[in-house]
Amino acid sequence: MSSEFLAEPGAGVAAREGDSFSEQRALATGFAIVDLSDRSVLTISGPDRLGWIDSLTSQSVARLAPGESSETLLLDGNGRIEYAVRLIDDGVVLLLLLEREEAGGLLAWLSSMRFILRVELADRSADFATVGTLGHPALPVAAPHGVPLAWRDPWMSVSRGGYQYAVAKRHPAAGWTYSELLLPRAELAELSASAIPVVGLLALEALRIAVWRPRFATEVDEKTIPHELDWLRTAVYLNKGCYRGQETVAKVHNLGHPPRRLVMLYLDGSDTVPPSRGDDAVLGDKTVGQVTSAAHHYELGPVALAVIKRGTDPTTELLVLTGGLDVPATQDVIVPPDAGASATVARLPRLGALRQ
Numbered sequence: 001m002s003s004e005f006l007a008e009p010g011a012g013v014a015a016r017e018g019d020s021f022s023e024q025r026a027l028a029t030g031f032a033i034v035d036l037s038d039r040s041v042l043t044i045s046g047p048d049r050l051g052w053i054d055s056l057t058s059q060s061v062a063r064l065a066p067g068e069s070s071e072t073l074l075l076d077g078n079g080r081i082e083y084a085v086r087l088i089d090d091g092v093v094l095l096l097l098l099e100r101e102e103a104g105g106l107l108a109w110l111s112s113m114r115f116i117l118r119v120e121l122a123d124r125s126a127d128f129a130t131v132g133t134l135g136h137p138a139l140p141v142a143a144p145h146g147v148p149l150a151w152r153d154p155w156m157s158v159s160r161g162g163y164q165y166a167v168a169k170r171h172p173a174a175g176w177t178y179s180e181l182l183l184p185r186a187e188l189a190e191l192s193a194s195a196i197p198v199v200g201l202l203a204l205e206a207l208r209i210a211v212w213r214p215r216f217a218t219e220v221d222e223k224t225i226p227h228e229l230d231w232l233r234t235a236v237y238l239n240k241g242c243y244r245g246q247e248t249v250a251k252v253h254n255l256g257h258p259p260r261r262l263v264m265l266y267l268d269g270s271d272t273v274p275p276s277r278g279d280d281a282v283l284g285d286k287t288v289g290q291v292t293s294a295a296h297h298y299e300l301g302p303v304a305l306a307v308i309k310r311g312t313d314p315t316t317e318l319l320v321l322t323g324g325l326d327v328p329a330t331q332d333v334i335v336p337p338d339a340g341a342s343a344t345v346a347r348l349p350r351l352g353a354l355r356q
Contacts, residue, residue, distance in 0.1 A: 033196055034198070037131070042107055064087065073085070075245025078245065080224060139196070155234055157171075161239050206295035215293070238250070256340050261334070263307075277292055
C-alpha cells in the first residue's frame with residue numbers, strides 16, 4: 001500500500017498508511033507506533049549540562065534525574081516562544097528532542113552561549129530515529145549509557161511549579177500516555193517487517209488535538225507566549241527566575257491576561273473540505289483568529305485547534321473559512337478569556353474612605 005505524505009510540517013514521514021480511523025484506534029490503544037524519524041535529536045554532554053539549560057529556559061531541570069522526562073521553552077526577551085524542547089537525561093548526556101525546523105537554529109544559539117562552561121554539543125539526528133507510541137511495544141530502544149531513551153510526555157498532568165488555565169472538570173489529557181522512543185536509526189528499517197503496526201502522522205495529530213496538546217510546528221507563531229497555549233502546565237516553572245523572557249511570563253500570569261487563547265473547535269461535518277492550518281476563524285465580519293491544527297477524529301468527528309483573540313465570546317459559534325466554504329465551529333474553551341491576573345493584590349482604599 002502506498003503511503004500518503006504530509007506537506008510541512010512533517011514532510012518526509014507518512015501522513016497515512018491505511019484507514020485513518022483504524023490507525024487512530026490502533027495508536028490510542030497502544031498497539032501501534034508512529035514514524036517520527038524526521039524529528040531532530042541534539043545532545044549536550046559535560047557536567048554543567050543540566051544547570052546550563054536550566055539557566056537559559058523556562059523549566060526547572062537542574063536536578064533532572066537519569067531517565068526522567070521534561071519539556072522546556074526558550075523564550076525571547078519579550079517572552080515569545082522561540083524553541084520548544086523535549087528533554088531526557090541518561091546520567092551522562094542530556095538529549096533534546098525537537099521539530100526538524102528548530103534544530104539548526106537552536107544548536108547555533110546554544111553554541112554561542114557556551115562561554116567557559118563544561119558542555120559539548122552535537123547533532124545526533126543521523127544516529128537516532130524517533131517513534132511515537134501510547135503503549136509499550138517491544139522496540140530496540142537505544143540505551144547507550146544503560147538508561148533507555150524514552151521520553152514520557154508530561155502533558156497528562158500539571159508539572160511541579162506549573163499552572164493550568166483550563167477549567168475542565170476532567171482534563172482530556174488525564175489518560176494521555178504518549179511517549180517518544182529513540183531507536184538506533186539503523187533499526188528503523190526493520191520495523192516495517194515486524195508485527196508492530198506503523199501508522200501515519202495524521203493519526204497522532206488527531207489524538208493530540210483531542211487532548212489539547214500544543215505543538216511547536218503548528219500552534220506557535222512569531223507572537224506566541226506560553227500562556228496562550230496553556231503551556232504553563234508542563235513547560236514553565238513559575239517559581240524560577242533569571243531566564244530570558246521570565247519577566248513577561250510572570251507579569252502576564254500575575255497581573256495581566258494573554259492577548260490570545262487556544263480553543264478546540266468542533267466543526268460542522270456536513271462538508272467534506274477539511275480546514276487547513278492558517279484558515280481564518282471569523283465572528284460576524286471580523287477575523288478573530290486562525291486554525292493551527294485540524295483532523296477528523298475517530299470519535300469526536302472533525303476537530304481543530306485555533307488561536308483566537310482573548311475577548312472573543314466563548315459561547316458564540318464561529319465560522320472557519322476554508323476551501324471557499326464557511327464551516328460552522330463550536331468552541332471548547334481551553335484557555336479562558338480571564339486567564340492570568342492570578343496574583344492576589346491588596347486593593348488600596350479610596351482617598352475618601354480614609355477621611356471618614
